Amino acid sequence: RDAVIKQWYQRRVRGKWFESWDDKPLKRRGDDYDRAKKLIGQQMIDQTCRLYPQIEDCIDYVDIGTPVTNNHYINSTKGEIYGLDHNVTRFSAENSAALRPETDIPGLWMSGQDVLMCGFTGALFGGVLTSAAMLKRDLFSDIWKLRSAYKPPQKKE
Numbered sequence: 001r002d003a004v005i006k007q008w009y010q011r012r013v014r015g016k017w018f019e020s021w022d023d024k025p026l027k028r029r030g031d032d033y034d035r036a037k038k039l040i041g042q043q044m045i046d047q048t049c050r051l052y053p054q055i056e057d058c059i060d061y062v063d064i065g066t067p068v069t070n071n072h073y074i075n076s077t078k079g080e081i082y083g084l085d086h087n088v089t090r091f092s093a094e095n096s097a098a099l100r101p102e103t104d105i106p107g108l109w110m111s112g113q114d115v116l117m118c119g120f121t122g123a124l125f126g127g128v129l130t131s132a133a134m135l136k137r138d139l140f141s142d143i144w145k146l147r148s149a150y151k152p153p154q155k156k157e
Contacts, residue, residue: 017036026072037066099116101126109130115130
C-alpha cells in the first residue's frame with residue numbers, strides 16, 4: 001500500500017510544487033518546505049485511513065518524502081521513486097519483449113523491477129526471472145514444488 005500511495009503522490013505532484021527547494025541542502029530547506037511536506041503527508045495519511053480504517057491505530061511513525069527527497073537520495077531528476085514510468089505503454093507487448101534479463105552483451109544480465117513489474121514484488125520476481133534465464137531452468141516451478149512440499153513444524157503442546 002505504501003508504494004501505491006507514493007506512486008499516487010509522485011504522479012500528482014511531479015516535483016513542480018517543490019521545485020523552489022531543489023537547490024536547498026537536506027534538512028535545511030526551511031519552515032515553508034516542512035509545512036508543505038507535513039500538510040501533504042497528513043492528507044495522504046488521512047485519505048489512507050479513510051480507505052483502510054483498521055490501520056489508523058497501527059501507525060507508530062510517519063516519515064514523508066517529497067520529489068526533492070527522492071532527487072537527493074536516488075539521484076532522480078523529477079522526483080521519481082522507481083525506474084520506468086508506471087503507465088500502459090510500459091506494459092505493451094513491444095516493451096515487455098524488450099525488458100528481459102538477456103542482453104545483446106555476453107555475460108550482461110538485467111534484473112530488478114524493470115524486468116518484470118513495478119515495486120518490491122516486481123524486483124523480487126525480476127531476480128528470480130533473471131536467475132532462471134541464467135540457469136536455463138524453470139525456477140518458478142521449483143519454487144512452487146518447494147512450497148507444495150513444505151510442511152510447517154508441529155506446535156508443541
